[in-house]
Amino acid sequence: MFDTMVITKTVASLCGALLIFLLGLWAADGLYGAHHGDEPQAYVIDTGEEDTSAEPAAEVTFEEAFQMADADAGSRVWGQCRACHALEAGRNGVGPYLHGVVNRPIGANEGFNYSGALNQVGDVWTPENLNTFISGPANAAPGTSMNFRGIADVQDRANLIAYIQSQS
Template identity: 50%
Template sequence: MDTMTMTKIVGAGCGALLVFLLGAWAGETIYHVGVESHGEEEHAEGYAIEVASAEEAGGASDEPEVPFEEVYAAASAEAGEGLWRQCASCHRLDGSNATGPHLDGVVGREHAAVEGFAYSDALASIEGPWAPEEISHFIENPKEYAPGTKMSYRGMADIEDRANLIAYLESLS
């Protein structure tokens, strides 16, 4: 390779760089001229999409909330057995602890009463038994029911599913 070929390669690279720089300068100029033509006000990058809340949209507020006791009275333990799969990854029904404490006999059992399981302070400080309504509130949103709990489950939103799952757990005891 001689010096003339090397000079051509370097010149081509410099020429390409110059074309890219001029393109960037032209794009910047066009953008700023477009922004300045709209006046002195500040413009956000993007559009805000306004969304009505559930109450304004006529969503959840139109439906009366059914008390848990009524839903629980009509709950199906058979349907709850299918929902147990979500819990089975961390809990057992054979009396042995896993990531979470065993749940056999949980309905009516005192909070934080399983021997050999290290409960979080949030659950250990709650007194009283696990009534069906208490379990429902807990599995709806564990972090809200007991802030600081070790349970990482995100929650079960459907009240019928919670009632069915609790009916299944109660049928085992």
């Protein structure tokens, strides 16, 4: 069934297909290849990306962020808190109500059973203590029962504290 002529035709077909592929590759490289690597670019398309070689912006401290805090922007951040907390006085949920929490003694909310870990934060919920706690509850008070990853942006934390303070 397989004689010398069939094998010769098969090998010739494969060699012909390879030759056609290589000729096509050579033609495409000639038409579309970049052969002007040392010349300057003729035009630049602005993609909207910023220059990454610029120096990074200076880190804003919490005090500066709290002075510039926007309570309306904090209302958008409040959406992360409202699942467990309420701003109405006396309405505890999974977490204690936050009405009047700014400058309130820590753990003084009536009707809520606090974990003992909050005594590591301080005595009073000052804006600075709230900032520390909101940035990462597990880091600020190891052993706390609050399962929240925290808010990384200092301005978002300042806006949130300003919003809670304005609603109280």
